[in-house]
Amino acid sequence: MEATVSNTGTEGKVWGGGNKPLSASYGKMMMWFFILSDALTFSGFLAAYGFSRFKFIDSWPIADEVYNHFPGTHGDNPMYFVALMTFILIASSVTMVLAVDAGHHNDRKKTIFYMFLTIIGGAIFLGSQAWEWTNFIQGSYGALETEGGQILQFVDTKTTADDDKMYRVSVEDFATASHKERVQHEGKNGLWYVSEPALPTYSVQDVITGFNEHSTLAVRTQEIIPNVAALKASENPADVAKAERFEKMYINADHKGHKGILTRAESEKALKDAVTYVKGANLIHNEYGNRLFGDFFFFITGFHGFHVFSGVVINIIIFLNILLGTYDRRKNNYEMVEKVGLYWHFVDLVWVFVFTFFYLV
Amino acid sequence: MAHDHGHTEHKLAIFRGRLKFKSNVQKIWGVLIFLSIVTIVEVGLGIAKPSILVDNYFIGMKLLNWVFIVLTIVKAYYIAWDFMHLRDEKSSLRRAVVWTAVFLICYLIFILLQEGTYIEDVKANGFIKWNF
Numbered sequence: 001m002e003a004t005v006s007n008t009g010t011e012g013k014v015w016g017g018g019n020k021p022l023s024a025s026y027g028k029m030m031m032w033f034f035i036l037s038d039a040l041t042f043s044g045f046l047a048a049y050g051f052s053r054f055k056f057i058d059s060w061p062i063a064d065e066v067y068n069h070f071p072g073t074h075g076d077n078p079m080y081f082v083a084l085m086t087f088i089l090i091a092s093s094v095t096m097v098l099a100v101d102a103g104h105h106n107d108r109k110k111t112i113f114y115m116f117l118t119i120i121g122g123a124i125f126l127g128s129q130a131w132e133w134t135n136f137i138q139g140s141y142g143a144l145e146t147e148g149g150q151i152l153q154f155v156d157t158k159t160t161a162d163d164d165k166m167y168r169v170s171v172e173d174f175a176t177a178s179h180k181e182r183v184q185h186e187g188k189n190g191l192w193y194v195s196e197p198a199l200p201t202y203s204v205q206d207v208i209t210g211f212n213e214h215s216t217l218a219v220r221t222q223e224i225i226p227n228v229a230a231l232k233a234s235e236n237p238a239d240v241a242k243a244e245r246f247e248k249m250y251i252n253a254d255h256k257g258h259k260g261i262l263t264r265a266e267s268e269k270a271l272k273d274a275v276t277y278v279k280g281a282n283l284i285h286n287e288y289g290n291r292l293f294g295d296f297f298f299f300i301t302g303f304h305g306f307h308v309f310s311g312v313v314i315n316i317i318i319f320l321n322i323l324l325g326t327y328d329r330r331k332n333n334y335e336m337v338e339k340v341g342l343y344w345h346f347v348d349l350v351w352v353f354v355f356t357f358f359y360l361v
Numbered sequence: 362m363a364h365d366h367g368h369t370e371h372k373l374a375i376f377r378g379r380l381k382f383k384s385n386v387q388k389i390w391g392v393l394i395f396l397s398i399v400t401i402v403e404v405g406l407g408i409a410k411p412s413i414l415v416d417n418y419f420i421g422m423k424l425l426n427w428v429f430i431v432l433t434i435v436k437a438y439y440i441a442w443d444f445m446h447l448r449d450e451k452s453s454l455r456r457a458v459v460w461t462a463v464f465l466i467c468y469l470i471f472i473l474l475q476e477g478t479y480i481e482d483v484k485a486n487g488f489i490k491w492n493f
Contacts, residue, residue, distance in 0.1 A: 021451070021453055022450075022451050022453055022454040022457075023450075023451050023454075024450065024451070024454055029454070032454070032457075032458050035458075036458055036461060036462055039462050039466075040462065040465060040466070043462075043465075043466045043469060043470075044469065047466075047469045047470050047473045047474075048473065050470065050473060050474050050477065051473040051474065051476060051477040052477065053477070054474050054477030054478050054481055055477045055480045055481050055484070056481070057477075057478075057481055058481070058485070064407075078407075078408065079404050079407055079408060080404070083400060083401075083403075083404045086400055087397065087400065090393065090396050090397070090400070091393070093440065093444055094389055094390070094392075094393045094444075096444075097389050097443075097444045098386065098389060100446075101385050101386055101389065238486075257415070338446075341444075341445075342445055345440055345441075345444045345445045346445070348440060348444075349437055349440050349441065349445075352433055352436050352437055352440065353433060353437070355433075356403075356429050356430065356432075356433040359407075360403060360407050360426075360429045361426045361429055361430070
């Protein structure tokens, strides 16, 4: 380490840059400072997510129902894909730490090999994240949104003897898009200073018509069913009233922790409030539930993905430098590899927390 | 490589000295195996959702969520200590980085979650119509 630090004549002095209480080089210490501040930034985002989640604790989307895709399969596969992504990132962290170790032994060939694997791991992770985003943006079932931003999803209440689960129904399966009377108003075909967003595939009336034609359908709200039996047994009259409301409105009031499914009469009433059809997600609407849910997903996983992307770019630069022999000439045991390694592990560390708070908790 | 600048000296024991490795490379693989096991346990619990962990609460949160958070911190510890070599750094550097983050993050989380709970309470029990 000492090899690159010029002799400043301050050794043994307390002030003026003397003493090295932390025994770390300048570059490494600055990387730690950066990581600390970046960790606080991510904590701010995740704490804000926690704030919104506690604010809407009784209606927040259930992660298992949102992220349930796995490449090459159909149906409900919660969590496997993100678990795989976590594993890919941890594995690329391992190849990075092996590169650092090889660098410490001045083993250029091994350092090159492990840096290469790290870059590949990062690229695979980014690809996986793109796939995850695509599914999130495209959506799978579609829903109606009310004036107040509530999401109304649809389920089939018909169950069989050995399976009492009421499955989600895609709006496309029961609604028919009516004839489009109106073209989208764009700046180029009307008033140039006025435009409107893309028109939804179905009008609210199309969906309601389809709903009325299928008598087994019901609306699923965002409200999560509490422990109704415990509320009923409560001394507090407000709790008893709440339990009665749940039993009156929902046909699955005994399914604690599930999203409430309205009775047919209540469903028809709820549909009267709907103002627009939503499929998938963007920054304003999403079919999964609370609007903030989509925003936080895009913002936090996006910010993390941007870190991974920067990490891959920096890794490539360092990789090329190793090929050119830059760090052999510096004769400091490839310390630069260790410094970018710190950043790369930090990105992995953040993902561990994002994984927990977005997908597990 | 007669003189290695003291760079290759690593502390090779984890789990408070209960598990000792012969070389740094071996320790790296050992930590990978441990982190993978923890992740598999997390995913298994997330899919199984054992009712004893879901129905019981501790300070306003399901036990299952506490288990996830503790396991996450365990993973973070081994990533920082062994992959980021905090174990091999001077304790002063380690403390400057870790305690700063721990104190500030705990404070931030306390303030925001406390406030979120309060607003939820107003929404649920106050005279505000939000479902329309």
